[in-house]
Amino acid sequence: xxxxxxxxxxxxxxxxxxxxxAYRLLGRELITDRITALFEIVKNSYDANANLVxxxxxxxxxxxxxxxxxxxxxxxxxxxxxxxxxxxxIGTSSKRRNRTSPEPYLRKVTxxxxxxxxxxxxxxxKLTLSTKRxxxxxxxxLETDWTKYNELEEQQLxxxxxxxxxxNKKKDFFTDIKxxxxxxxxxxxxxxxxxxxxxxxxxxxxEDDIKRACKELARLVSPNKGIQKYPFNIRIKSxxxxxxxxxxxxxxxxxxxxISIELKSSKxxxxxxxxxxxxxxxxxxxxxxxxxxxxxxxxxxFDQPAKRKFKEKFNIDIDGIKIYRDGIIxxxxxxxxxxxxxxxxxxxxDKRRYSGFFDKINSRDLLGFVELTDENNAGLIEATxxxxxxxxKEWRSLKDFIIDQIHQIEKCLKNNKEQIxxxxxxxxxxxxxxxxxxxxLVKEVKETAPKExxxxxxxxxxxxxxxxxxxxxSIVDYTKLEEESKQKESLYFSLVxxxxxxxxxxxxxxxxxxxxxxxxEYFSSRFPNEKLEGRFKVISSRIxxxxxxxxxxxxxxxxxxxxDNEFEDINIHDLINNLFISIYKPTFDLNHIKSExxxxxxxxxxxxxxxxxxxxxxxxxxxxxxxxxxxxxxIKCSGVIENKxxxxxxxxxxxGIHSDDRFRIFxxxxxxxxxxxxxxxxxxxxxxxxxxxxxxxxxTDSEFKPNGATFKIVLPFKK
Numbered sequence: 001x002x003x004x005x006x007x008x009x010x011x012x013x014x015x016x017x018x019x020x021x022a023y024r025l026l027g028r029e030l031i032t033d034r035i036t037a038l039f040e041i042v043k044n045s046y047d048a049n050a051n052l053v054x055x056x057x058x059x060x061x062x063x064x065x066x067x068x069x070x071x072x073x074x075x076x077x078x079x080x081x082x083x084x085x086x087x088x089x090i091g092t093s094s095k096r097r098n099r100t101s102p103e104p105y106l107r108k109v110t111x112x113x114x115x116x117x118x119x120x121x122x123x124x125x126k127l128t129l130s131t132k133r134x135x136x137x138x139x140x141x142l143e144t145d146w147t148k149y150n151e152l153e154e155q156q157l158x159x160x161x162x163x164x165x166x167x168n169k170k171k172d173f174f175t176d177i178k179x180x181x182x183x184x185x186x187x188x189x190x191x192x193x194x195x196x197x198x199x200x201x202x203x204x205x206x207e208d209d210i211k212r213a214c215k216e217l218a219r220l221v222s223p224n225k226g227i228q229k230y231p232f233n234i235r236i237k238s239x240x241x242x243x244x245x246x247x248x249x250x251x252x253x254x255x256x257x258x259i260s261i262e263l264k265s266s267k268x269x270x271x272x273x274x275x276x277x278x279x280x281x282x283x284x285x286x287x288x289x290x291x292x293x294x295x296x297x298x299x300x301x302f303d304q305p306a307k308r309k310f311k312e313k314f315n316i317d318i319d320g321i322k323i324y325r326d327g328i329i330x331x332x333x334x335x336x337x338x339x340x341x342x343x344x345x346x347x348x349x350d351k352r353r354y355s356g357f358f359d360k361i362n363s364r365d366l367l368g369f370v371e372l373t374d375e376n377n378a379g380l381i382e383a384t385x386x387x388x389x390x391x392x393k394e395w396r397s398l399k400d401f402i403i404d405q406i407h408q409i410e411k412c413l414k415n416n417k418e419q420i421x422x423x424x425x426x427x428x429x430x431x432x433x434x435x436x437x438x439x440x441l442v443k444e445v446k447e448t449a450p451k452e453x454x455x456x457x458x459x460x461x462x463x464x465x466x467x468x469x470x471x472x473x474s475i476v477d478y479t480k481l482e483e484e485s486k487q488k489e490s491l492y493f494s495l496v497x498x499x500x501x502x503x504x505x506x507x508x509x510x511x512x513x514x515x516x517x518x519x520x521e522y523f524s525s526r527f528p529n530e531k532l533e534g535r536f537k538v539i540s541s542r543i544x545x546x547x548x549x550x551x552x553x554x555x556x557x558x559x560x561x562x563x564d565n566e567f568e569d570i571n572i573h574d575l576i577n578n579l580f581i582s583i584y585k586p587t588f589d590l591n592h593i594k595s596e597x598x599x600x601x602x603x604x605x606x607x608x609x610x611x612x613x614x615x616x617x618x619x620x621x622x623x624x625x626x627x628x629x630x631x632x633x634x635i636k637c638s639g640v641i642e643n644k645x646x647x648x649x650x651x652x653x654x655x656g657i658h659s660d661d662r663f664r665i666f667x668x669x670x671x672x673x674x675x676x677x678x679x680x681x682x683x684x685x686x687x688x689x690x691x692x693x694x695x696x697x698x699x700t701d702s703e704f705k706p707n708g709a710t711f712k713i714v715l716p717f718k719k
Contacts, residue, residue, distance in 0.1 A: 012180070012181050012182065013178035013179060013180055014083070014084055014088050014178075014181055015088070015175050015177065015178060015179065016179070033122070034123055034202075034203065035212060035213055036122075037120070038055065038119070038123070038213055039216065039217070039220070040119035041071050042217060042220065043328065045071075045075055046107065046109075046220075046232055046328065047101055047109040048073060048075030048193070048194065049076050049102060050073035050193065051074055051230065053071065053232075053234050053235070054070075054071070054072045054073075054235045054237060055213075055235070056068075056069070056071075056238070057210060057238040057239070058070065060201060060205040061204040061206055061207075062204055063201055067199070068124075068197060068201070069123055069196075069205075070195065070197050071198070072193065072195045072196075073193045073194055074191070075193045076101075076102060076134070077131045077132045077133045077134070077192045077193050077194055078131040078133065078194065079133055079136070083142060087129075087142075088179070104230075107326075108325070108374060110325070110326075110330075120144070122202070123201065124198035124201040124202055125145065125146045125147045125199075125200035126143070126147075126198070126200045127143070127145075127197070127198055127199075128196075128199075129141065129142040129143075129194065129195070129196055129197075130194070130195040130197070131193070131195070132188075132191065132192050133192060136192075137186050137187065138183050138185060138187075139188055140181065140182075140183055142179060143179060143180045144179045145179075205238075210238050210240060210243055213236075214243070214246065214248055217234050218248050218249065220232075220328060220329055221327060221328060221329075222327045222328070222329070222369055222371060224371060233247060233248075234247070235247050235248070256302065256306050256309050256310045257300035257302055257306060257367070258301050258302055258306045259282070259300070259301040259412065259413075260299075260300050261275045261282070261297075261299040261300075261405065261408075261409070262296075262297075262298050262299075263295075263296065263297040263299075263405070265294035265295055265376075266286075267376065270289040270294070271286040271288065271289065274287050274404075275408045276408060277408045277409075277411040277412045277415070282408060282409070282412045290398075291393060291397045292377060292379060292398040292401070293372075293379065293380070293394070294376040294377075295370055295371055295376070295377065295398075297368070297369070297371070297402070297405065298368060298369040298371075299367075299405055299409070301365055301366055301409050301413075302365055302366070307364075307365075317364070318364055319363060319367075320345075320347070320349060320363030320367070320368065321347055321363070321366060321367070321368030321369070321370060322368070322370070323369075323370045323372065324370065324371050325377070326372075326373050327371075330372070330382050331382055331383070331388060345363065346388050347402055347403070348399055349402075349403070349406065360410060361406065361409065361410055361413070368402070370402065379392065379393075380394050380395055381395075424478070425475070425478060428471060428474055431471050432468065432472060435464055435468040435471065436468070439464050439468070442460055442461050442464065443461070445457060446458075512547075512550045512586075513550075515542070515543075515546050516546050516547070519539045519542060519546075520543070523536065523539065567607055568608075569604050569606050570606070570609050570612060571601070571603070572603045572605050572612070572639070572646070573599045573600065573602075573603060574601070575609070575612055575613065576597055576599065579613070579616055580595040580597055580637075584620055587624060588635075591627065591628075591633060592631065592633060593633035593634070594632070594635075595634075595635050595636070596636040596637070596638075598636070598637070598638035599637065599639045600641075603641075603646065603717075605646070605715065605717070607693060611689050611693075614686075614689060615686050615689050615690060618683065618685060621682060622682055622683065623635045623650075623652035623709075625654075626652055626654025626655045626656070626708075627652055627653070628654075629655070630653060630707075633653060633654065634653045634704065635651070635652045636649075636650075636652070636703065641717060644716070645714050645716060646716075646717040647712065649703065649710055649711070649713075650710070650713065651702065651704060651709065651710040651711070652704070652708055653702075653707050653708040654707070654709065655707070656702060656708050656709050657709045665683055665699060666683050666684055666697070690715070693715055694716050695714055695715040695716065696714045697711055697712065697713045697714075698711070699712075700712045
């Protein structure tokens with residue numbers, strides 16, 4: 001509408017009002033990125049039963065007086081009462097009361113907070129809103145100038161303390177600012193929906209900015225729950241080539257994936273499908289309904305060739321798992337960072353420490369879609385800022401579930417690599433045997449062949465010898481590579497144990513030096529004194545004992561400079577007792593922990609000492625964390641010989657292990673003590689060390705029922 005025609009209409013004004021729930025909201029600061037702002041506006045169009053949303057970028061790089069963003073939908077539009085009572089009311093609860101859009105679409109609406117209108121402010125300072133219902137005869141127009149709100153805020157903040165309450169000074173409020181509205185002609189029946197014309201654009205939009213907006217908007221609708229009957233389409237118009245009239249469509253991923261897992265749930269049976277790697281295969285099994293509710297989960301793994309094909313097809317990167325509710329993305333969406341390395345990792349896939357070790361996969365290898373519903377997942381609540389979920393037991397349980405399903409893929413990949421490794425080694429050995437057979441055959445042929453063929457047969461025999469030498473060298477190199485890989489893994493385990501012990505050793509050293517300093521100060525200030533001779537002897541003995549403790553700690557640290565290949569006879573009682581009495585005693589005393597060792601002092605194991613110390617060092621460290629809130633803690637180790645096997649039980653009376661976690665406790669990066677520095681590596685290392693000894697470890701019923709945890713360790717015993 002022209003400025004001249006605007007003057008002819010009667011000027012009316014609307015003011016923003018606050019719903020009773022608005023105290024929970026932080027207003028515009030919740031939407032901090034313009035891509036997120038676009039998302040919020042487009043989601044409003046989805047809730048309004050729109051079939052098509054058009055986003056037009058006009059003259060946005062560089063910015064000038066004609067720069068605009070126009071967002072137009074063909075949704076149901078608004079009556080004047082809707083504009084007054086919903087759009088102009090912050091935190092309005094209409095969508096919270098009515099969670100479906102009008103018939104016949106009956107979409108599950110996505111807006112619950114009533115803050116989407118503030119998204120406009122992130123795009124530009126001035127808005128002209130046009131809206132019309134299909135059964136109305138005229139359009140309604142509303143102007144909002146966000147600069148007035150900013151000016152008011154700056155004005156109020158600039159007043160000296162107390163002046164805003166001066167005697168005759170009227171204080172202006174957010175709700176006092178007038179927003180002009182008017183009606184169009186009565187005979188304008190064409191079209192319906194809502195149009196947002198945004199001017200005074202805040203920032204230029206480059207070609208890359210709009211491409212990223214397209215990429216994010218393509219994720220709005222779940223690719224697994226496409227809207228067929230009432231489709232939701234998004235069209236981009238801009239000055240850039242390829243985006244002058246671009247329709248955004250959900251992407252199809254399945255055809256490129258190396259491994260696909262599609263897990264469904266049953267509301268009738270209250271069961272949830274899970275993926276389990278068993279007997280060399282990735283299987284689907286039904287389990288009970290989880291604490292987070294019932295979900296459908298689509299997970300796709302891409303190896304390097306698959307990633308290349310995917311990139312060539314869609315020109316976008318593989319970027320992890322997205323979460324949808326009732327078919328529309330919840331979070332994380334509209335990442336403010338275009339750089340993948342800086343994007344959010346709310347599921348903790350990449351936060352698993354040392355993710356490059358031991359066949360770990362990360363979000364750059366995975367695409368996934370978690371399908372939630374309002375009905376089945378009420379406990380999973382999106383944070384108001386749209387970038388995370390509320391941290392409750394349901395959310396933590398869902399994260400654990402997702403990580404576990406990723407781990408099943410990791411186990412499958414590890415098994416595949418192991419099979420390839422075995423087949424490669426087997427093929428190399430078979431090639432050696434085949435070459436020997438061929439050489440023998442050539443020799444036999446040479447004995448009966450005409451003399452004119454001898455020279456050629458000799459060349460063949462010589463070539464076979466060279467080839468056989470090459471294959472034999474390959475076998476030697478391959479074996480050496482395997483050994484180096486094992487040594488690197490062993491070094492990694494030692495570093496993990498060293499990290500745990502170093503913190504404790506630092507505390508021990510500080511304590512010991514503190515005791516020695518106090519005693520030395522006593523000597524310095526009072527020696528010589530015949531009357532205190534007895535006291536001096538006690539203090540001298542104590543200083544000697546403190547330095548013995550410190551030396552034991554240093555010796556224990558020095559073992560990390562040793563190799564894991566050195567085997568020796570080890571008194572298992574003395575090894576554990578040294579950890580209990582000498583190494584960990586200061587920590588036990590500080591935390592009121594008692595240790596108990598019931599083990600024959602003549603039991604000898606022939607193994608690497610450092611590896612055994614790693615095992616019990618990590619078990620002790622785990623128990624200390626579990627005893628954090630226990631007043632009188634106990635750590636106990638007992639052992640017996642049965643059928644030429646040493647059976648050890650390692651127990652504590654701490655928090656224990658939940659039954660749901662027993663099958664996962666030995667998995668790498670699984671931890672319940674992250675706040676205490678736990679990285680989920682210790683028990684994984686313990687299990688691998690014990691299995692390298694041809695032993696086993698498992699969680700059994702606690703000796704300290706109903707609390708605590710007990711690990712049963714079985715080791716082959718020869719002495």
